[in-house]
Amino acid sequence: MTQVMTKEVTVLIEEAKAAQQKYESFNQEQVDKIVDAVAAEMTAITKELAQMAFEETGFGKVEDKITKNLFASEAIYSSIKDERTVGIIHHDEAEGIYEIAVPMGVVAALIPMTNPTSTVIFKALLSLKTRNAIVFSPHPAAVKSIVETARRIEEVAVKAGAPAGLIQVIEQPSLEETERMMQHEDTAIILATGGSQMVKAAYSSGNPAIGVGAGNGPAFIEKTANIAQAVEHILASKLFDYGVICTSEESIIAEAAVKDEVVKTLLEKGAYFLNDEQVEKLSKIAIRENGTLNPAIVGKPVSVIAKLAGIDVPESATILIVAQTIISEDNPYSREMLAPILPLYIANNWEDGVEKVSQLLNIEGIGHTAILHSTDKAKVEAFGLSINASRILVNTGGTLGGIGATTMLNPSLTLGCGTAGGSSTTDNISAKHLLNIRRVAMHYDR
Structure with missing residues (x-):
């Protein structure tokens, strides 16, 4: 059997650059025809791609991966399809300003195994x-599904008139090849979605980068909240693809005044409270000795996690609740777990709840996402002013709220964390972040 030779990243970038230089002469109509065709094809094969990703990684649920694929090919597409990205995109006659969209060139994109x-x-x-x-630089655990998705996109784009070579993928990824891609002189910008070390490498590559940090979203249920609605949103969010989206809730902080109602509602909705012995057993398999998250629990159902930890839970259990009182870097339950596990903290009052949210984010997830359940408008505003997160979500689930599916945030699957989280922006990343804007300015007497 003849071995198929894969291209080195330098060749991929050369081919991508050559194709992009042709593509930048395309007009808006030609560009939109290609984008329309790709979005339609991805919608048509979304189930196939979701099944492939699930079989390769073992993370999450096929039906939720279908939803995520459709979010990309429909919701994100809808948010950009009418946007002008070619030529003069804005003209202010009064101020004498023209804005001209200019492509950046070759985008280097890191792709995680979770999504x-x-x-x-x-x-x-x-x-x-x-x-x-x-x-594209795939995570090694998801190469097959990433390569196939990229191949199908390239195929339909070329059929719609795009120059061949616009979509490239490293088929045998390695740390060395990824670093070579990020550091290449013809890489215009890096879109880094993945582990914190890789995001740091992107920012230290010498090329412009947009990187995103870890999530660890705390959900604060304050005393005026609609408890039934709050718990329903939190559990549905945490169960979506078994918690692998970075805006998923990673803990609950309940104000003491509503503690009993929160606990009662959690139990009614299928959550299972671990006892002290079970909490200890689970902590030992959740975080590895080197301090990193154990991938064996990521995106797995409760039944699999319980078996790994050697604990017995009812078949009806959907979420594991871990009662906690200590927030610290030494406590694994203060970290992002990307699994249906939710630590539960009780806050004495509003001030204590806000403090606990801040403490959790300071350990991990600073600048990313926090969630508040409240009917008090003043508390909503105070929370927004106090919490160092780029997305403050109110009365919605973190998973879909953060990516803009259940909120009016910009639909996106790459979420900036601001300088606090080591990112260059707080935005949900969209098309505008991949454009250089050239401005023509007339003389103006002020």
């Missing part, structure tokens, strides 16, 4: 819409 196919669709659509080329 492989949906992230490829998302980043490819943004790149195509802005007349950029893109080179």
Whole structure:
């Protein structure tokens, strides 16, 4: 059997650059035709790609991966399809300013194993819409599904008139090849979605980068909240794809005045409270000795996690609740777990609840996402002013709220964390972040 040779990243970037130089001469109509065709094809094969991602990684649920793929090919597409990204995109006659959209060039895109196919669709659509080329660096645990998604996108884009080579993928990824891609002189910008070390490497590459930090979203249920609604949103959010989206809730803080109602509602909805012995057993398998998250629990159902930890839970259990009182870097339950596990803290009052949210984010997830359940408008405003997170979500689930599916935030699968989280922006990333804007300014007498 003849071995198929894969291209080195330098060749991929050369081919991507050559294709992009042709593509940047395309007009808006030509660009939109290509983007439309890719979005339609990704919608048509979303189930196939979701099944492939599930079989390869073992994370989450096929039906939720279908939803994520459709979010990329429909919701994100809808948010950018009418946006002007070619030529003069804005003209202010009064101030004498013209704004001209200019593509950046070759986008280097890191793709995580948690959301492989949906992230490829998302980043490819943004790149195509802005007349950029893109080179994907897959997580090694999701190579097959990422390569296939990229291949299908390239195929339909070329059929719609795009130059061949706009969509490239490293088929045998390694740390060395990824670093070479990020540091290459023809890489215009890096879109880094993945582990914190890789995001740091992106920012230290010498090229412009948009990286996103870890999530660890606390959900604070304060005393005026609609408890039934709050618990329903939190559990549905945490169960979506078994918690692998970075805006998923990672803990609950309940104000003492509503503690009993929160606990009662959690039990009624299928949550299972671990006893002290079970909490200890679970902590030993959740975080590895080197301090990193154990991938064996990521995106897995309660039954699998319980078996790994050697604990017995009812078959009806959907979420594992871990009562906690200590927030610290030494406590694994103060960390992001990306699994249906929710630590529960009790806050003495509003001030204590806000403090606990801040403490959790300071350990991990600073600048990312926090959630508040409240009917008190003043408390909502105070929370927004106090909490160092780029997304403050109110009375909605973190998972879909953070990516803009159940809120009016910009639909996105790459979420900035601001400088606090080591990111260059607090935005939900969209097409505008992959454009250089050239401004023509007339003389103006002030």
